[in-house]
Structure formats: C-alpha cells, structure tokens
Amino acid sequence: MRINFKHEWIETNIGLMLVLTMLAISVGGLVEIAPLFFIDKTVEKVEGVNVRPYTPLELRGRDIYVREGCYTCHSQMIRPFVDEKLRYGHYSLAAESQYDHPFQWGSKRTGPDLARVGGKYSNEWHVQHLIAPRSMVPESVMPNYPWLMQLLDQSDIADRMKALRAVGVPYSLTEAEREANVKNFGETVAAELHIPDAKKNLVDQANLGNYDGNKAGVSEMDALVAYLQVLGTMVDFTKVNEDDLVRSR
Amino acid sequence: MSEHNLQSQTVQTTGHAWDGDLQEFNNPLPTWWVFTFYVTIVFSIVYWFIYPSWPIGKGFLAGLSSISYVNKAGETVSTHWNTRALLMEGLNKTDEMQKPYFSKVAANDFSQIAKDPELSGFVLSAGKVLFTDNCAPCHQQGGQGKVGFFPNLTDDDWLYGGSFEKIHQSITGGRHGYMPAFGEVLNAAEIDALANYVASLSGIAHDSGKAASGKTLFTSETAACYYCHSASGAGRQDLGAPNLTDKIWLWANVPAAEKPEDKVAAIRSTIAAGVNKGVMPAWGGRLSPEQIKVLTVYVHELGGGK
Numbered sequence: 001m002r003i004n005f006k007h008e009w010i011e012t013n014i015g016l017m018l019v020l021t022m023l024a025i026s027v028g029g030l031v032e033i034a035p036l037f038f039i040d041k042t043v044e045k046v047e048g049v050n051v052r053p054y055t056p057l058e059l060r061g062r063d064i065y066v067r068e069g070c071y072t073c074h075s076q077m078i079r080p081f082v083d084e085k086l087r088y089g090h091y092s093l094a095a096e097s098q099y100d101h102p103f104q105w106g107s108k109r110t111g112p113d114l115a116r117v118g119g120k121y122s123n124e125w126h127v128q129h130l131i132a133p134r135s136m137v138p139e140s141v142m143p144n145y146p147w148l149m150q151l152l153d154q155s156d157i158a159d160r161m162k163a164l165r166a167v168g169v170p171y172s173l174t175e176a177e178r179e180a181n182v183k184n185f186g187e188t189v190a191a192e193l194h195i196p197d198a199k200k201n202l203v204d205q206a207n208l209g210n211y212d213g214n215k216a217g218v219s220e221m222d223a224l225v226a227y228l229q230v231l232g233t234m235v236d237f238t239k240v241n242e243d244d245l246v247r248s249r
Numbered sequence: 250m251s252e253h254n255l256q257s258q259t260v261q262t263t264g265h266a267w268d269g270d271l272q273e274f275n276n277p278l279p280t281w282w283v284f285t286f287y288v289t290i291v292f293s294i295v296y297w298f299i300y301p302s303w304p305i306g307k308g309f310l311a312g313l314s315s316i317s318y319v320n321k322a323g324e325t326v327s328t329h330w331n332t333r334a335l336l337m338e339g340l341n342k343t344d345e346m347q348k349p350y351f352s353k354v355a356a357n358d359f360s361q362i363a364k365d366p367e368l369s370g371f372v373l374s375a376g377k378v379l380f381t382d383n384c385a386p387c388h389q390q391g392g393q394g395k396v397g398f399f400p401n402l403t404d405d406d407w408l409y410g411g412s413f414e415k416i417h418q419s420i421t422g423g424r425h426g427y428m429p430a431f432g433e434v435l436n437a438a439e440i441d442a443l444a445n446y447v448a449s450l451s452g453i454a455h456d457s458g459k460a461a462s463g464k465t466l467f468t469s470e471t472a473a474c475y476y477c478h479s480a481s482g483a484g485r486q487d488l489g490a491p492n493l494t495d496k497i498w499l500w501a502n503v504p505a506a507e508k509p510e511d512k513v514a515a516i517r518s519t520i521a522a523g524v525n526k527g528v529m530p531a532w533g534g535r536l537s538p539e540q541i542k543v544l545t546v547y548v549h550e551l552g553g554g555k
C-alpha cells in the first residue's frame with residue numbers, strides 16, 4: 001500500500017495540528033533538559049568537590065542579588081574556554097550551582113562574570129563599589145545601589161529556607177535531618193543549615209564578618225557582600241583531579 | 250487591487266473555494282530551500298554519531314570522536330570528545346606558547362628579569378593584562394590608588410616595603426591594615442594634641458602649643474603611637490605602619506581638605522576611629538607563582554620600586 005502523505009491533512013484537522021505542534025515544541029525541552037535530571041554524571045561526583053548550601057546570611061544576599069536584577073548584566077557561568085579560564089579562573093561545575101534555585105548562570109555579560117568573584121576583592125571594595133561603582137572603576141556603567149545600606153529584613157529567613165528545602169536543598173528542620181547534614185558537611189556547616197537557628201546564625205555571621213564595615217545592625221549590604229565573597233570558593237581545585245572532571249562529561 | 254488581481258492569475262490556489270469565490274493561495278517552498286532543509290537533517294544525524302548526543306538511561310552516547318591532552322602529571326589522556334577535554338588541549342597549546350617566557354621568569358630572579366630587555370618587555374605586557382584584571386579595580390588602572398581606600402603604587406612611599414621581596418610577599422599573602430581606635434582611650438583634647446603633632450611632622454600648619462604636648466603623648470605609654478609609627482614618626486614597614494613625616498596620605502584624606510584646620514580634623518578623625526580596613530586579598534591561591542612573579546616586577550617597575 002502506498003501512502004501519499006499530504007500536509008493538507010494536518011492543516012485541515014485542527015486537533016491533529018494541535019497535537020503535532022505540541023510535540024514539535026516539546027522536543028527541545030525533552031531532548032536537552034529532561035535527560036539531565038536522569039544522567040548520573042550531570043552533577044559531578046568527583047573527589048574534592050563538596051559544595052554546601054548557602055548560610056542564612058548568604059542566602060539573603062542571593063535573594064537581594066536576584067531582587068536587584070544583577071543577573072541581567074552579570075553571568076555566573078565560566079565556560080570551558082581558554083580565554084575564560086585565563087580571565088575568570090576554573091570553569092564552573094554543575095555541582096557548584098546544585099543548590100541554586102533558580103541558578104544564576106545568566107546569559108548576558110554587560111559586566112564581568114561573577115562565578116569566582118569570592119575572595120578576589122576586599123569587603124570594603126565591594127561596599128564602596130556597590131554604593132558608587134565609578135568611584136572605584138571609572139569606566140563602569142553599573143548603576144549605584146546606595147540603598148543597600150538599609151537594614152535587612154530578617155523576619156522571613158526561616159520561610160525562605162523552608163521553601164528551598166521543599167525543592168531539595170538540605171536545610172534541616174528535624175534532628176534526623178541535622179544529623180544527616182553533619183555526616184555530609186561536618187558539624188560547623190550543619191549548624192548553619194539548621195532552620196530553627198536561622199535567625200541567630202544570620203546575625204552571628206553578619207556581626208563576625210562585619211561585611212559592610214558598619215557594626216550597627218545587619219544591612220542588606222552585609223548579606224550581599226557575604227554572598228559575593230562565597231561565590232566560586234566552595235571547591236578547592238588544588239584538591240581536585242582535572243581528569244576526573246573531564247571524565248564526568 | 251490591480252496587483253492582487255495580477256497575482257491571482259499567476260499563483261496556484263489550493264483548488265478549494267469557500268462561499269463561491271473565497272480561494273486560498275498555494276505557495277510551495279522553493280526547491281533549493283527544501284533541499285537545504287533535508288541536508289541539515291542528514292547533517293544532524295552525522296553529528297549524533299561524531300559528538301556526544303543522545304541520552305540513554307543514566308548515560309549518553311559518547312560519540313565516535315576522541316580527543317587527547319596532556320594532564321598535569323605529564324600523562325597523555327585520551328577520552329571521547331567533550332568541551333572540557335577540548336579546553337585541556339587548548340591549554341596545552343597556550344602553555345606551550347607561553348612556556349619560553351614563563352620558564353625564563355621562573356628561572357631568573359627579580360632584578361635579572363627587570364634588567365633583561367626581552368623579559369622586561371614580556372613582563373610589561375603580560376603584567377599589564379594581569380594588573381588590569383586583578384589589581385586595577387582597587388589600585389586603579391595606572392596604580393595611582395585612591396586616598397581613603399587603596400594605596401598608590403607609583404610613588405616612593407610603601408606601607409609594607411617596596412623591595413621585590415616585600416611586594417612579592419604582599420601579593421602572595423595579602424595584607425590587612427589595622428590601627429586601634431583611640432576615641433575611647435584618649436580624650437578629645439589629647440586626640441587634638443596628637444593630630445596637631447602629626448600635622449607638624451609633614452609641615453602642615455598647626456597649633457605649636459598643642460603639637461608640643463602631642464609630641465609627649467606620641468612617645469608616651471598612654472597613646473603609644475611610637476610603638477608602630479616609630480619615635481620619629483617615620484613608620485615601621487614590618488607592621489605596615491605608615492610614615493607620618495612625608496606628605497603622602499592614605500587613610501586621613503588630608504589632600505582633599507583645603508584649610509589647615511580641616512587637614513588637622515581629618516587626622517583627628519582617623520586617630521579617633523582607627524583603621525580596620527586596607528584589606529588586600531591573598532593572591533597565592535588564585536594566581537600561579539609565575540604570574541605573581543610577573544606582577545611583582547610589574548608593580549616594582551611602576552615607578553616606586555626600591
């Protein structure tokens with residue numbers, strides 16, 4: 001039997017066209033995104049790569065980063081290219097953003113990539129640069145963010161952590177979860193991830209770090225700088241075998 | 250309308266007519282376009298075979314193409330083609346090209362590098378790139394620094410020392426400026442006296458009566474300024490304590506103040522509030538030893554190297 005296919009069949013049958021259109025536009029997502037959730041190697045399980053979730057203060061900094069739309073000009077994704085390695089450092093690992101919801105990879109670089117900005121500049125540089133970027137980098141086109149010196153709203157930190165816990169970030173509510181964190185991340189980190197202690201942990205880290213150079217109260221600047229200073233610092237690449245990373249792709 | 254009528258005569262219709270005279274044009278795609286479309290489909294199939302492509306269960310098709318690179322241990326590693334291996338291969342090539350220079354940098358000591366015309370030329374260009382990316386955000390593009398924030402690297406004044414070795418130490422391990430806040434230890438009159446004395450050291454107009462009592466305080470055990478800044482006020486580089494006798498200022502913004510009393514006030518506020526900034530990050534873990542060596546010579550050659 002010879003089938004004489006005619007496009008007209010689809011065009012004159014709206015139900016068939018609907019189904020086929022849906023199929024066509026799902027292909028991209030089904031082929032490129034869905035499998036990554038099932039492939040074992042997606043998040044690198046490599047010796048030396050032990051990324052922890054953000055502390056409460058860093059998490060609030062992340063939220064401010066998102067609120068101010070930093071991702072519209074700054075990416076957090078160093079691609080495996082020679083020029084990017086030379087400028088920004090080691091390429092980003094999937095493991096490094098495994099607890100980011102949503103991830104901040106971005107796709108637009110008006111400013112530089114920030115994936116490894118942690119520890120690159122001092123806190124006081126970040127504070128001054130966020131308040132008045134051109135006072136530090138004359139050619140910068142970054143807007144001023146002077147309002148970041150306002151006090152941080154800490155009231156909903158536990159809710160924010162619970163929301164992330166619901167999508168799989170190992171913030172602990174129960175004693176059993178806390179003990180699991182101790183096993184995975186060690187005692188110090190596990191204490192930071194315990195939701196009942198979130199507010200205390202947040203204030204303690206801000207007071208100890210004094211990121212904004214102002215001892216009076218916890219400001220949004222404290223949170224944002226704490227976040228920026230931890231970006232890209234969780235993996236010690238001197239302890240990672242590069243060949244393992246290559247093999248995980 | 251005339252154009253439409255013309256078209257209706259030359260373009261095919263689907264042959265179906267609604268309401269007696271409503272027809273639909275049929276414009277098939279040009280043959281060359283359809284052919285190109287089929288070629289892209291064939292290309293994608295070839296591509297699946299060569300490069301990593303289809304997910305299968307917990308793994309994926311690795312593709313037939315392979316790539317090899319030399320790892321840190323010097324072994325040749327062969328693997329299926331992927332972008333990370335491609336980067337490794339690319340870095341092998343860059344290393345190969347930079348090796349003649351960087352191995353010379355590693356083999357020679359600082360002053361030899363600065364003297365050798367070829368090497369110093371390399372340091373000037375490679376150092377400028379490294380400086381722009383890593384140092385310029387704080388020390389500014391020309392190394393001129395920023396009063397109140399980050400020191401000038403082009404003058405003769407050094408907080409921690411301007412020799413090759415000291416600059417190398419500063420870059421590798423970082424620095425943290427610190428002076429205690431005297432606002433709680435001393436009263437306002439004492440701080441004023443000290444500020445006048447410090448102003449006198451670098452020839453700023455001051456009250457000589459206050460300066461005299463400031464001098465006594467400076468070397469007393471109450472204020473103990475001399476412990477870090479030395480009895481003469483010339484500073485101590487091993488502690489990063491600045492020289493107060495020159496006309497170069499970092500923490501007290503004296504140059505910006507026009508009137509002498511404002512200059513003294515700037516010194517006063519620094520004594521009262523202290524300094525707990527001037528943090529330079531450690532670059533030891535971020536840059537390679539050769540890169541730090543290049544930067545050391547570059548900074549030394551900015552003008553003020555000792």
